[in-house]
Amino acid sequence: MHKSISRSFILSFCLLLTPWASADSNQALMTLLKALQANGTISQDVYESIVAVASEKPVTAATVDVKEIVAKEVEMVTRAQPKITMKDKFEVVSADKDFRLRVGGRVQVDAATYMEDLRKHNDGTELRRARLFVQGALWRAWQYKFQYDFAGNGKIADAYIKYTGLKPWQVTVGHFKEPFSLQEKTSSKYITFTERSLPNLFSPGRNIGVMAGRSGKHWSMNAGLFSNSADGKVGTADEAAYSITGRFTYAPILDKQRHLHLGASASYRNSHSDEATRFRSRPESHVTSTHVVDTKSFNADSSVRAVGEVAYTYKRFSLQSEFYYADIDRVGTDPDVNFSGYYVEGSWFLTDDMRPYSGSKGTYGKIKPNAIVGQGGMGAWQLAVRFSSVDLNDHDITGGDAQNFSLGLNWYANNNIRISANYINILDVTGGAGDSDSTEAFQMRAQVEF
Amino acid sequence: MHKSISRSFILSFCLLLTPWASADSNQALMTLLKALQANGTISQDVYESIVAVASEKPVTAATVDVKEIVAKEVEMVTRAQPKITMKDKFEVVSADKDFRLRVGGRVQVDAATYMEDLRKHNDGTELRRARLFVQGALWRAWQYKFQYDFAGNGKIADAYIKYTGLKPWQVTVGHFKEPFSLQEKTSSKYITFTERSLPNLFSPGRNIGVMAGRSGKHWSMNAGLFSNSADGKVGTADEAAYSITGRFTYAPILDKQRHLHLGASASYRNSHSDEATRFRSRPESHVTSTHVVDTKSFNADSSVRAVGEVAYTYKRFSLQSEFYYADIDRVGTDPDVNFSGYYVEGSWFLTDDMRPYSGSKGTYGKIKPNAIVGQGGMGAWQLAVRFSSVDLNDHDITGGDAQNFSLGLNWYANNNIRISANYINILDVTGGAGDSDSTEAFQMRAQVEF
């Protein structure tokens, strides 16, 4: 009989000692158990076997059960909530990922001083860019972006709709950058110098149009039909001026340590005889309003522009070069003119950082320092040198033939803050209003991206 | 004795087999139970009764308890969190619903080509509207909206405060649309054609003012005092030019399948002799800058404008018409002039969709396709036809008498994306600069609303 009783005891106690009992009650029962053994109600071996069995049990059995229930419950609730990203950028993404919203922008504050030679360049400061944008995804396959630049007199930057439902194709309609040139397509936040190089005057920039494109990990191709508007004005001609522009990029080498970018862009631009065509550029500093080269406005019927792109990055080191060519078909008996330009730039990180490249976009992206300021690091430090040249002299058009040399130092305090210092030297100008001018400039920029 | 023992066993086991025990321990104990029955410690019937009693117990008793606790806890926490809406629109609402924030906007990209007759209309593209807005509620009873249109030279659309604390009245102060005309009060995102009809030139649009209104499920009434500003300019006169404008709408029929809208708006506009009054309109396409009818500026002392509104919607089909009348009191001996206009438009959905109507606003709203693209549907497809007429000829004023015929095709891919194609035909113009002109136009629009 005693056996069975003890068994019943063992059972009872094992049960009592399971963790569903609160710590206190466990203790209380252990005390009781000891007492029962002490007054001989249960034998020593029974006592031990109870403790043994009890201790065998996974002490947190029930606790685990609860934890699981809680975790599941909580996860379900939070999974249904939109996810908010604050780091680097502000983004809200719906639980089903079908809807996204980004709000962000950039501010670039410049200060420049000019060591003038022949021509006047005003020292001063400038809000180079002050942009806000709202960007998002709707019903998964539809994306949109609206970005306005409040700097100067203000202008719409991006205003487009992108449809990604026709995989692998993407169709974009609205106001956005024509697919042309590596430096042009690389965001002004991420270009190595404060300004793009002189020959970027050949880049058509942003216009209203429709574009189709597709891409792979190593390549991208985009082509579009655009409204060829001078300075954002559209529909000034009886027949709409238009352009057809395409770009293809390929990255034969693309790994963590190195990438090689090859690209080619071309644009046919029908600008009609009644449209004013003009190529001009400031020095590689924007505070001054004086242009180094300037063809002034002239009548053109159409033009073809092309650019060849090559860039190589190996760890801290990066080399980038583009060659531009433009063939302008003028009106009536005016002889056709050809313009061209190129630049070569090299950059090197003093810190252990690297320029990020996107093979599917064919552009350079956001520099995220390995060790940021405030977290034991000193951010990313980058040295850069660039030589650029553009020739706008041909036949009766004397826009000027200019060479420019620039030195740059960039400090990326973190993913969002960048300070730049540029030394710009207009080596020489031949022809045009800036003939023989050789101005030097020193420029600083503070940039925040949010 | 044995009875009591077995009872104690039953009790013990029933207990052990309750679900607070983890699955493992349950199994372990069943094994033990079997063993005890096998070695005769407990009889067969006792064994069975134990199992029976055990199985009677609600197996998930404790689990349920936990679930409830968790659910309550989690709900309490999440109930305290603001609710974020991503679908259709981005909105954040505080837990107590006293505070709301909406960020959104629209982009409309147009392209138009004109088959010209006598007058010049430039083909081209245009960002028709590019708007961002921030809208919200503060302390429940106070609402605000700020909306800017970045298109063109940019202009403030809405900038107002609305107080809803004086139920059933609402008081609005700031810059917003005067309550006048169905097509004017219907958002440009939801009008059937890309542009409102010709006689909308009589609508005063947005001005600074204060308005009181109230509404029911089937009706709305609003009246306000406004600063009668020409082209947004205000305070140009010594005495402020002002206007008193009111609108009443009633929907005698309003159910899921059909609604009948009746409305009337009137506006008295004191514009002072030193204010330039002008009525003009482009064709029902905005890319061209040429106006079909144009009274040119003339001096007016005051004017009365009125519009009668009627619209009927039955399932896929919708018919809408408005008649406008303006009586202008001119200065000194100049004879008073009367202008008028009207339009009739019909639309029909090829898909199983319907124009949504708000009885409390007296306007048409957002079309949400029954079956959207990407979720097995083809969106909503809508055909539309419209005839509109406006007569700006009276006495010495020859603004022109024009008729316009339009055909429209709309594709609503989803609640946020709309593509429209319009064919516009200026049937005839009598008088004014556009006399005898009969231009045709074809226009496309891509629209995103976010």
Add this chain to the structure above:
Amino acid sequence: MHKSISRSFILSFCLLLTPWASADSNQALMTLLKALQANGTISQDVYESIVAVASEKPVTAATVDVKEIVAKEVEMVTRAQPKITMKDKFEVVSADKDFRLRVGGRVQVDAATYMEDLRKHNDGTELRRARLFVQGALWRAWQYKFQYDFAGNGKIADAYIKYTGLKPWQVTVGHFKEPFSLQEKTSSKYITFTERSLPNLFSPGRNIGVMAGRSGKHWSMNAGLFSNSADGKVGTADEAAYSITGRFTYAPILDKQRHLHLGASASYRNSHSDEATRFRSRPESHVTSTHVVDTKSFNADSSVRAVGEVAYTYKRFSLQSEFYYADIDRVGTDPDVNFSGYYVEGSWFLTDDMRPYSGSKGTYGKIKPNAIVGQGGMGAWQLAVRFSSVDLNDHDITGGDAQNFSLGLNWYANNNIRISANYINILDVTGGAGDSDSTEAFQMRAQVEF
């Protein structure tokens, strides 16, 4: 034996009666227990001892365990989520507080009527300010703000980066207010009257520059180098025009009931001979475009401006005064000129409210009514009176010497909504275009801050 059995029973029952058992099972077992005692299986005393022991147990032991687990789990999850503030303002703060985003703005709608004397002042309405801003913190130590004012032709208000990592110093770079004058540095949302007083024409306002500052609970000091731009234009001179401006504030008294503000600002402004210098001001109402005092543009080489600030607040009562002085060094033989001005304003809350003052900023802040409308209160009601004077007459410059008297009534319905009524009386003007004019004005403003 019986003893031990009863013990086993007690144990079993105590266990059964622990709260892991659901309420139902507990009841069932009590019934069983009663039955066993009834049929004599257990004695009365055993029965009672069981109940006794059972009732001794903390009934919610296990429940508490679960609650704790849940609370911990839920808290962990929610702690990882960004925190969203809706009340007063919209702000999202990351879990680690390193990243913040604020989206907000203000709309001020004015209406004014003028009782004219000699000069013309147009009655009318105006959107005085219509601002949106995005503001945030990045990586904790970096802050940014971009604010645009869409009113009028639109202009950039704030566009700056602030680094707080050099404790106790803060360095700000970009476009922001120069540190000058209490009324100028106090937000236009929080100034007592709808417009700042006449002598605020000496305040340089916002310019591009770099500023360093630090502060304590009772004091603040800021000094910066700015690009001295006329009307936001920069770099118009060959050499950049610049200014050095600094402000120091100290609050010897600063407690819940009273605060005394003392402050001094000074600015040296190098504006070069080819820069146009001009001081002018409307009456203390902005709807009219007529200026009460106006020096017209004149050539200046440089100028020194200074302001002495004093303000005292005791509960509902507040007194504020500033004295301005400007010494302008003109070009060549033109005699230097001195201008000056001052104002004294007093305000008193009819309700139990107080102007909030920030000792570390040296400015007045947001009025948050003790009892807001809609929550049993009537908001905050404030009466104010102000006398201001400015003298722009010196040597050949006759900008005018004007005195202005203003009465104000403010209603703060809640933390975000404010309605103001101002009576403005130009007491007298001596010299300049406004000589002997004595216009009166009545102005209303509706303001929302979000």
